[in-house]
Amino acid sequence: MRVEEAGSWGSALDSVVVYAQGALCRRLARGSVPPDGRVRVTGLPRSLDPGSLRARVLGAPGVRVVEARVEVGAEPRDAGAPDALRREVERLSDAYAAAQGRRDRQLDLIREVAALHPVPPPRRRDDPHRRTPVDAWLELADFVERRLTDLHARLAELDEALRLVGHDLAVATDRLARASTDVPSAHVGTTVSAVLTLVGATGDAETELELEYGVPGAVWVPAYRLGHRRGDDSGRLVLRASVAQRTGEDWTGVRVALSTADLRRRTGLPRLRSVRIGRRQPTPAPSGWREPPAGLAGLFTGYDAPGPRPAAVAVPRGAGAVPPAVAADFAPPAPPSPPASYGGPPPLPAAPGGAPGAAAAPFGGPVPGLAERARSRPGGAPRTAGRAFAAPAAKAPPAPGRAAPPPPSPPVPPSAPAVGPPQPSGAELDYAALVLCGPDEQGERRGRLFPDSPFDPVAAEHRRRAESVAALPLPGHAVRPRESAGSFDHRFDAVARADIPSDGTWHTVTVGEIPVGLRTEYLCVPSVEPTVYATLVLSNATDQALLAGPVEVTVDDDFLLTAALPTLAPGGVRRVGLGPAEGVRVTRRTNLYESTAGLRNNITVLDHRVHVELANRLAGPVTVEVREPVPVTSDPDVRIEERADWTVPEDGAGSDRHAPGTRVWRVTLPAGGTTALDGGYEIRIPAGKTLVGGNRRS
Known part of the structure; x- marks a missing residue:
């Protein structure tokens, strides 16, 4: 099925769960399912992890998703695309280069004028001494001084113009770097879609789909705001979060949840093997995996009968002769040699360590792929055997100044086959990532399933830019959630929807209000310092932990200071210092x-x-x-x-x-x-x- 044949549905981002590094996004799409059940959901970011895509149907019993895959399309961007910042940076870059060129030319002119000096004519041996024309020297000095004064004044103007253009260029570059990555950054825009196959849909009723996928490039750290009234034994602690994301899509009006868990941590259950006492039993093969059938190579006999397919080789202009290894594939076929019973020539000697019938290459090494073609072709003889790769009659002596080639190494004996049932790797058991290799593959890959690992440089660049937010400097007193959470994971759900652009800078999101017990105590150690310090004793009576982070303390609606709040477990009690108490x-x-x-x-x-x-x-x-x-x-x-x-x-658990x-x-x-x-x-x-x-x- 072509992508154009699938029904195209738009989608909207509904909620995001931000983990310690990375995020899990949830999109909603609605539309009518076409008769063939193929639906294409658009609007996905370029940096998503294709292996994390999950889809399900909401509110439609009997309708389910049987297939989901990610497809990437490319199309030229429209002329009216929002790239004003990029065009401004390019314009200012050209203006800066032009201003730099004018300044350099002015400096060259100043150096030329400054190098002017009087040169007396050459004097012969018999010529008498001449008197120096002082007036000409002084006139030349006055001319150089006046000219340098004008040139330096012009140079000052050019320096000021260059400084202003450089400032504008730096501002525009910074704005472009801080701009949202939701806007395409090239003249060719890429679209990421999820192609789904649904079964069980009847009629033209609308169906709602939920798509869930993971993206890198999102981090968060907790922050707090503590309000306190003098004389009260309780306080108002507002949990906030500083979130930065560069996932390639703006989070506009989404429900945000924060988690301290590691999104990349494997959550698969371990495979426990039974231990039996008695006679040894063979290890059972993994469920769902089958050993390749015998005689698989015979399926391609008819495909290999006409011979190898010629491949188009692009020879660069001026590159000279075609390499022998490439020319061998295009050599005309030699006439078939008569069988040995008819007195024909003996077969070609076997190359060291190669298959019978594969001749040694005349340039010191076997031709890549020749042995495989010889084994796959009936008769075992390569197509170019006989003239292009004929063995020399006698060994030529080595050229002067060159060492004789080493003797060929003895053939390596084949390794013994493994005893017991086959043990497939974890990649071979990932059935969704297996790809059937075609007849053009070499060796034992033909007609078998192997993991597909294509390299997409564009996607790799998007992921690299997205993961750069992990190197952002943290706000003051901020602590990574994985460092403060310890061995437990916590989740915090924001009470309202929020907007977080994909610009890679910190944005504050209000999560909710947490009731805490609060009392003011004064602490002093006069043997060390004769100063009394004010402290707030916080007690967490909720069932949710408070992670370490900065807390802005206000007393009677007046801002006091920003302190560091330590991790406060459920039921824990900790102190927060407020500084010296002068009273x-x-x-x-x-x-x-x-x-x-x-x-x-x-x-x-x-x-x-x-x-x-x-x-x-x-x-x-x-x-x-x-x-x-x-x-x-x-x-x-x-x-x-x-x-x-x-x-x-007393040293308690939370004291x-x-x-x-x-x-x-x-x-x-x-x-x-x-x-x-x-x-x-x-x-x-x-x-x-x-x-x-x-x-x-x-």
């Missing part, structure tokens, strides 16, 4: 007292006392967490005794990770309130393990 002050003082204890004063006691003061200058109450480090020892003889009301923090020896005070201060915290610890070191003359304070 809360902290002061820390320490004292160290050294003494001895024990029966013979053989224990050194280091008494550390810590005094922390907090002051709240904000208009509302605050909760401050003060962290204080306590030494940790692994020596059982060294003891550390704590004297304070601080507590040991902060604390260093060993961390102690915590949690204090609630009213507006304008102050408090003091006292604590300390003693370090008891035996005299035999003290460092004499060392720094005991550290």
Whole structure:
């Protein structure tokens, strides 16, 4: 069936699922099925993966799709195609080249004028000395100066014109690079269609089809916007996504879903083989695969009887004589030699490692394809045997300065046939990609099924341009979804349709609102830095994970800052830092007292006392967490005794990770309130393990 005979249906993009890299598009098409059941759906992008095409019928029981394939057509573009940007870039490129040429010519003229200098006439030996005409020298210098002044003024104008044209060219080139790839980029436009075969359709009723296909060239990263009111224990977290795509088609008014899964990951179920104890049994052949029948080569005996078909060989002009390997195929056939019983000439010697009847080539190697023609032709003799490839009567001595050719290698014995049932590869079991090889194929490929892997340079270029979006620089604090999702995959569905052009730049899409628990806490480590930091403690009470990404924090409708939100699992609790809090002050003082204890004063006691003061200058109450480090020892003889009301923090699944020896005070201060915290610890070191003359304070 020709493509023109199929009913042509238009299609519209309905939804897109963007994965970590790549996207899965869903198109809808509607129309009446022709009597032959062949339908051609147009509008598919050039970068689609042909192996990912899926089609099904919606809302029509009994109608199903039995065949689906991708076909690519080419046709010249109309004169009114939207390529104004491309024409503008070409015009500016020509203008820039012309301006560059004018500037170069002006520079050459300046160099010529600057090279002017007086040259005295040659003086003979007997001639007296002449006086130099100073006035002529000065007039020449004045002329050169005036001329260079005018030329440099003109050069400045040309430089300015070249700079302006270069700026316009750079802007136009950038606009063309950022333009949507949905517009064809060549004078010949390509159309991609899906040719479907439907069965079960009756009457002229309209049938709706759904097409699903995968495309490369789409990436996304999560982003958030967090709204918070002072004094509230909840917040409004809006999930947004930065999406960039260069798939070759604009996503206009589509439903967008975001997934952290890998689209290229294989999802086939593993094949589990049974393990049996007892007598060994032969491995069963794969289901649906059959071994090629015996005697397959005999099917082409009649096809090979007339001889090989002449092929058109294009000889370049001026290339000289035709190569011998090519001329051999066009040599006139030699008269058939009489059989050996009639006293005819002996058969030609066999080439080393070749089939009987294939003569050695006179230029040091066998002719490609000659042995295959000899085996396929009745009698086993090539068509050009006898005159074009006659064996020489005697070996000619090697030319002076050339080494003698090495002796021919002995023939390689054929390998033993494999024992057991055949083991087809995975490519041979992909029945949709198998192609029947015709009689013109050489060797054992004739009449057999082999995987078809044609190379389409245009499609490869489209895929290469589409996959370039994976190298886009990420926005600030952004993290790839595969890195933050971990071992689990999540999907987020946008609440409204969106427009995402195919320009390869980041576009923000609002996904939805997620309720989160929120409270403000203040944190300080006065032993490291006497500064109090404000933090937001987020708790995820939903059944959906929040991936790592940038979050814009607003407090009372005022933008505060953009922070990095860590990955928040369902039920998890994490902190988000908001920066220093100038309204809360902290002061820390320490004292160290050294003494001895024990029966013979053989224990050194280091008494550390810590005094922390907090002051709240904000208009509302605050909760401050003060962290204080306590030494940790692994020596059982060294003891550390704590004297304070601080507590040991708990490291939960979603809480902060604390260093060993961390102690915590949690204090609630009213507006304008102050408090003091006292604590300390003693370090008891035996005299035999003290460092004499060392720094005991550290």
